[in-house]
Amino acid sequence: xxxxxxxxxxxxxxxxxxxxxxxxxxxxxxxxxxxxxxxxxxxxxxxxxxxxxxxxxxxxxxxxxxxxxxxxxxxxxxxxxxxxxxxxxxxxxxxxxxxxxxxxxxxxxxxxxxxxxxxxxxxxxxxxxxxxxxxxxxxxxxxxxxxxxxxxxxxxxxxxxxxxxxxxxxxxxxxxxxxxxxxxxxxxxxxxxxxxxxxxxxxxxxxxxxxxxxxxxxxxxxxxxxxxxxxxxxxxxxxxxxxxxxxxxxxxxxxxxxxxxxxxxxxxxxxxxxxxxxxxxxxxxxxxxxxxxxxxxxxxxxxxxxxxxxxxxxxxxxxxxxxxxxxxxxxxxxxxxxxxxxxxxxxxxxxxxxxxxxxxxxxxxxxxxxxxxxxxxxxxxxxxxxxxxxxxxxxxxxxxxxxxxxxxxxxxxxxxxxxxxxxxxxxxxxxxxxxxxxxxxxxxxxxxxxxxxxxxxxxxxxxxxxxxxxxxxxxxxxxxxxxxx
Amino acid sequence: xxxxxxxxxxxxxxxxxxxxxxxxxxxxxxxxxxxxxxxxxxxxxxxxxxxxxxxxxxxxxxxxxxxxxxxxxxxxxxxxxxxxxxxxxxxxxxxxxxxxxxxxxxxxxxxxxxxxxxxxxxxxxxxxxxxxxxxxxxxxxxxxxxxxxxxxxxxxxxxxxxxxxxxxxxxxxxxxxxxxxxxxxxxxxxxxxxxxxxxxxxxxxxxxxxxxxxxxxxxxxxxxxxxxxxxxxxxxxxxxxxxxxxxxxxxxxxxxxxxxxxxxxxxxxxxxxxxxxxxxxxxxxxxxxxxxxxxxxxxxxxxxxxxxxxxxxxxxxxxxxxxxxxxxxxxxxxxxxxxxxxxxxxxxxxxxxxxxxxxxxxxxxxxxxxxxxxxxxxxxxxxxxxxxxxxxxxxxxxxxxxxxxxxxxxxx
Ligand SMILES: Cc1cc2nc3c(=O)[nH]c(=O)nc-3n(C[C@H](O)[C@H](O)[C@H](O)COP(=O)(O)OP(=O)(O)OC[C@H]3O[C@@H](n4cnc5c(N)ncnc54)[C@H](O)[C@@H]3O)c2cc1C
Numbered sequence: 001x002x003x004x005x006x007x008x009x010x011x012x013x014x015x016x017x018x019x020x021x022x023x024x025x026x027x028x029x030x031x032x033x034x035x036x037x038x039x040x041x042x043x044x045x046x047x048x049x050x051x052x053x054x055x056x057x058x059x060x061x062x063x064x065x066x067x068x069x070x071x072x073x074x075x076x077x078x079x080x081x082x083x084x085x086x087x088x089x090x091x092x093x094x095x096x097x098x099x100x101x102x103x104x105x106x107x108x109x110x111x112x113x114x115x116x117x118x119x120x121x122x123x124x125x126x127x128x129x130x131x132x133x134x135x136x137x138x139x140x141x142x143x144x145x146x147x148x149x150x151x152x153x154x155x156x157x158x159x160x161x162x163x164x165x166x167x168x169x170x171x172x173x174x175x176x177x178x179x180x181x182x183x184x185x186x187x188x189x190x191x192x193x194x195x196x197x198x199x200x201x202x203x204x205x206x207x208x209x210x211x212x213x214x215x216x217x218x219x220x221x222x223x224x225x226x227x228x229x230x231x232x233x234x235x236x237x238x239x240x241x242x243x244x245x246x247x248x249x250x251x252x253x254x255x256x257x258x259x260x261x262x263x264x265x266x267x268x269x270x271x272x273x274x275x276x277x278x279x280x281x282x283x284x285x286x287x288x289x290x291x292x293x294x295x296x297x298x299x300x301x302x303x304x305x306x307x308x309x310x311x312x313x314x315x316x317x318x319x320x321x322x323x324x325x326x327x328x329x330x331x332x333x334x335x336x337x338x339x340x341x342x343x344x345x346x347x348x349x350x351x352x353x354x355x356x357x358x359x360x361x362x363x364x365x366x367x368x369x370x371x372x373x374x375x376x377x378x379x380x381x382x383x384x385x386x387x388x389x390x391x392x393x394x395x396x397x398x399x400x401x402x403x404x405x406x407x408x409x410x411x412x413x414x415x416x417x418x419x420x421x422x423x424x425x426x427x428x429x430x431x432x433x434x435x436x437x438x439x440x441x442x443x444x445x446x447x448x449x450x451x452x453x454x455x456x457x458x459x460x461x462x463x464x465x466x467x468x469x470x471x472x473x474x475x476x477x478x479x480x481x482x483x484x485x
Numbered sequence: 486x487x488x489x490x491x492x493x494x495x496x497x498x499x500x501x502x503x504x505x506x507x508x509x510x511x512x513x514x515x516x517x518x519x520x521x522x523x524x525x526x527x528x529x530x531x532x533x534x535x536x537x538x539x540x541x542x543x544x545x546x547x548x549x550x551x552x553x554x555x556x557x558x559x560x561x562x563x564x565x566x567x568x569x570x571x572x573x574x575x576x577x578x579x580x581x582x583x584x585x586x587x588x589x590x591x592x593x594x595x596x597x598x599x600x601x602x603x604x605x606x607x608x609x610x611x612x613x614x615x616x617x618x619x620x621x622x623x624x625x626x627x628x629x630x631x632x633x634x635x636x637x638x639x640x641x642x643x644x645x646x647x648x649x650x651x652x653x654x655x656x657x658x659x660x661x662x663x664x665x666x667x668x669x670x671x672x673x674x675x676x677x678x679x680x681x682x683x684x685x686x687x688x689x690x691x692x693x694x695x696x697x698x699x700x701x702x703x704x705x706x707x708x709x710x711x712x713x714x715x716x717x718x719x720x721x722x723x724x725x726x727x728x729x730x731x732x733x734x735x736x737x738x739x740x741x742x743x744x745x746x747x748x749x750x751x752x753x754x755x756x757x758x759x760x761x762x763x764x765x766x767x768x769x770x771x772x773x774x775x776x777x778x779x780x781x782x783x784x785x786x787x788x789x790x791x792x793x794x795x796x797x798x799x800x801x802x803x804x805x806x807x808x809x810x811x812x813x814x815x816x817x818x819x820x821x822x823x824x825x826x827x828x829x830x831x832x833x834x835x836x837x838x839x840x841x842x843x844x845x846x847x848x849x850x851x852x853x854x855x856x857x858x859x860x861x862x863x864x865x866x867x868x869x870x871x872x873x874x875x876x877x878x879x880x881x882x883x884x885x886x887x888x889x890x891x892x893x894x895x896x897x
Contacts, residue, residue, distance in 0.1 A: 106791070108791060129718070150659065162659075180871050185847070187869060188894035188897075189667055189671055214718055214720070217720035217721075243599060285751065286746050342655045343655070344576075410655050411658035412660050416659075437649035438649075444874065444878040445874065
């Protein structure tokens with residue numbers, strides 16, 4: 001579609017939203033050409049910055065009139081190209097929808113607009129003794145709308161679950177422009193749970209009701225250094241096997257530690273082949289008991305140094321290295337790919353050994369940072385983009401890591417989503433029938449395929465008409481209490 | 486029927502004990518694999534047979550009676566691909582189970598490894614598939630969530646015989662849509678659930694219940710409401726907070742569960758808190774009514790935002806029927822039982838009136854089970870703004886309306 005065909009809808013958007021909320025200038029449009037996965041780029045046809053659900057609904061209806069695809073965008077921190085715009089379509093940015101609409105402590109919930117950042121929710125309720133549990137590392141900037149779309153997790157999802165376990169209500173604009181509320185108190189299909197994690201393909205979230213969690217009585221964070229990954233891995237298995245569910249268990253290998261050291265001087269124990277961070281939280285007595293167990297298990301599995309943090313400052317010092325890891329590899333490598341795959345935790349030692357093998361085979365370094373408790377790997381595949389062929393080799397290693405995850409019964413993504421980046425891997429994890437069945441959901445919500453098309457699914461399903469043989473009359477219909485379909 | 490027998494699956498005429506909401510199916514089939522279910526569904530599609538999946542049959546009277554039912558697919562002989570009923574990966578705290586597996590069998594398999602599926606309030610003779618299809622959950626939902634929160638993978642057979650899976654064997658996984666969410670609580674209207682994968686939990690080291698009978702309603706904080714709020718926010722972290730009110734005019738009994746290490750001393754902390762509202766007792770066993778539905782014949786489920794639970798209780802009392810209320814008061818999911826002989830008009834009045842009250846509170850009401858004689862003219866599910874979307878889902882998954890037709894919300 002040429003830029004010209006967008007002229008008329010763009011004018012309509014301006015009438016609707018005011019000129020300040022519509023971007024058509026090519027230079028400004030380029031600000032939005034990619035999300036956190038920067039090697040996929042496309043300049044959006046038009047960008048709109050609506051301020052309400054009604055405005056979003058009106059924008060979507062105009063898109064329907066012209067058959068224009070639309071893509072929602074929060075903060076653009078996504079790592080799978082989910083918010084990659086369409087050159088022939090509309091990018092709906094939620095940055096003007098940043099109000100926390102209500103904080104309701106007695107009901108343990110907050111109602112927010114989709115552009116509110118993840119951390120802003122916690123900041124609004126922390127003094128009241130509460131927080132919003134899912135904590136993606138990008139929480140300072142990423143939006144709750146993006147979290148809902150990606151079903152984002154975080155270091156603490158081992159114990160507390162993901163976005164889907166903490167969202168109790170949504171207001172959405174459907175792909176044909178209706179405003180619909182989905183609530184956990186409603187009867188019928190769990191469309192709330194179905195919408196979360198649908199990566200913007202089932203509509204746009206315009207209001208999010210989240211559950212607030214009580215701040216725990218005690219938090220204890222412990223850092224254990226091991227000679228190698230195997231020993232660290234054995235400690236993780238023994239902790240989980242011992243019936244302990246820590247709030248978080250994170251592991252970094254030597255290369256990742258080296259990078260973190262170069263970036264933030266986190267002063268992790270010298271000579272560590274693996275660093276394990278274990279966070280325990282909950283009632284004081286329970287935490288004290290578990291802390292004893294965890295330290296014992298770490299020692300038994302060869303930890304040569306254990307550090308403990310009981311207050312926020314010490315805790316931040318322990319987490320600093322881990323939290324900086326992604327950005328930090330920039331210090332030791334000109335370019336890198338962040339991978340996100342999952343294996344059953346018991347397969348971690350073997351998969352890590354095989355990743356090491358791949359690294360040698362292709363001459364590509366891989367730094368491993370991972371959520372060890374749930375087997376979610378974030379290998380950082382390092383390469384020098386100035387070196388001919390290095391980028392291609394890194395791509396191969398990165399792809400082969402996903403193959404390893406699938407081979408071990410895991411997943412191609414634990415939290416970053418499929419987006420455009422991984423849609424080609426979906427047929428390796430799912431059969432055609434699986435994917436077609438998922439797309440039945442897509443067709444029900446979005447028969448015209450306008451909401452974030454080209455994401456998740458390698459081949460879109462043509463929705464077509466449903467033949468629909470209608471049979472019988474339900475008593476409710478007869479009595480006029482329900483309409484039939 | 487010839488074509489059904491040709492699938493090789495055991496099929497026999499239905500006996501009266503297999504009626505679904507009063508509707509007697511023509512045949513009952515006992516498939517032993519997902520492939521066999523698919524074969525049955527293909528035949529059903531070719532011959533326009535209406536199908537209702539069933540497990541232990543503990544909830545076949547739930548939902549509306551189906552408009553028609555030709556074939557009942559009994560899942561209890563279903564096996565996984567490897568010929569077993571449970572594939573337990575203890576080290577990963579994950580289990581893949583056949584939908585036809587009885588929960589008590591699953592419990593005993595897992596407990597040998599000190600693990601459990603943290604879902605209570607479900608009859609243990611019922612099957613995994615039945616539990617998922619009706620989305621029932623009990624007291625421990627306060628801490629662990631409900632079936633949808635613990636389900637990490639699912640395999641289903643659709644109306645046309647297509648076999649589809651989503652999710653997988655790992656707890657953390659965001660690849661593709663989560664069909665498990667859609668099928669949990671779908672009452673057999675979208676397809677047959679044949680396999681499920683669950684996230685497991687270690688069995689808590691210890692448990693204590695702290696119970697106050699007849700919570701004092703005196704004082705500024707409305708008694709029950711204030712106590713529930715305090716318990717829900719307590720740093721001793723109870724796993725469940727349950728209420729039982731046998732009669733609308735009486736004061737309710739409240740009981741909280743603490744689990745894990747130091748359960749004893751944490752219970753002591755809660756006892757001190759609860760003592761202000763009556764005399765609190767710590768026990769190592771659950772109260773007799775714990776996790777038991779308040780009735781069997783006429784059973785309703787009320788859902789409101791947590792802080793409105795006491796208002797929902799008041800609304801029930803104001804209806805003037807001998808209603809017993811019991812349930813997860815801190816999550817504000819309450820069950821109401823009415824006497825079997827309540828009568829059609831009184832029942833309809835109760836449901837409609839209470840539903841309106843609850844709507845004011847931001848909640849809703851579902852009739853879980855009630856004999857057709859009294860529930861004929863009652864909308865068991867209540868309104869939902871998302872009904873048009875739900876209908877579109879149904880049209881895509883089951884365009885011929887052959888899966889449990891009419892059993893679900895809005896006549897789906
Ligand atoms: C340094 C860094 C660390 C990260 N750490 C984590 C982590 O620990 N855990 C984790 O899970 N992720 C992590 N991420 C990934 C990313 O931050 C999350 O996926 C986040 O949820 C994206 O939010 P966003 O607002 O940036 O969304 P965007 O990138 O703008 O969009 C993401 C997707 O959401 C859709 N979308 C956005 N808003 C809406 C809406 N209102 N309605 C419907 N769809 C919408 C978009 O169309 C797109 O498909 C990290 C990213 C970075 C850069």
